[in-house]
Structures are given as structure tokens and as C-alpha cells.
Amino acid sequence: MTADPDVLLAVEPTSAVDAHTEAAMAAGLRAARAGRTTALTSTSPLLLDQADTVHYLVDGKVAASGTHRELLRTQPGYRALVTRGPGPATEEAR
Structure with missing residues (x-):
């Protein structure tokens, strides 16, 4: 079973990935976490641009x-x- 929490805290989730993977993660984050709370720390412009x-x-x-x-x-x-x-x-x- 995969964890799919109602609230997710992620600390620099893209710090150890390449630019292509970072872009894919940023693009999928909103859809993957729809209807749930996600808090993250990041300096990634790609991730920050997806944040409410x-x-x-x-x-x-x-x-x-x-x-x-x-x-x-x-x-x-x-x-x-x-x-x-x-x-x-x-x-x-x-």
C-alpha cells in the first residue's frame, strides 16, 4: 500500500533530481495532491509557480x-x- 496522506510536508523535494525530473514533478504536483493539503519548502521556481x-x-x-x-x-x-x-x-x- 502506498502512503497518500491528507496532509503532506515536503522539504526541498526536488533538491536531488535533474532538471527534467524537477519539471515533471512540478507539473504533476497540483493534480496529484488535489483536494489535500501540501506544504513544502523550496527555492525551485518550477514548484513555487504551482503553489496557491x-x-x-x-x-x-x-x-x-x-x-x-x-x-x-x-x-x-x-x-x-x-x-x-x-x-x-x-x-x-x-
Whole structure:
């Protein structure tokens, strides 16, 4: 019997897979978990784009919440984290 819990917590579920597998996992996540609660920690843009709500944490506290695309537009620190770009301090120095 396979586990199919009502609530699933996943910590960086795509950290040890290749890009093709990560994309497949992200594409199937919403359908596979429909009607149940899934909480995950991740910096994967592919996974975050599938989330209903993303909570951006800074020093263990929620700094902002929204969709992945909203946070990309409005939160420089979030954008730097998930795109692996320069952080806000670096952007301010320009």
C-alpha cells in the first residue's frame, strides 16, 4: 500500500533530481495532491509557480505572502533567492 496522506510536508523535494525530473514533478504536483493539503519548502521556481500561496521567510519570519509571480515582481530578496541572482544589498549598491 502506498502512503497518500491528507496532509503532506515536503522539504526541498526536488533538491536531488535533474532538471527534467524537477519539471515533471512540478507539473504533476497540483493534480496529484488535489483536494489535500501540501506544504513544502523550496527555492525551485518550477514548484513555487504551482503553489496557491507562497510565504517568503526572512530570519524565520514571514516577510511577504502571495503567488510566486507576485513575489517575483514585488520582493527583491525573494527574486534574488529563487533566481539565484544578486541579493538586495548588491542591487542597492549599483
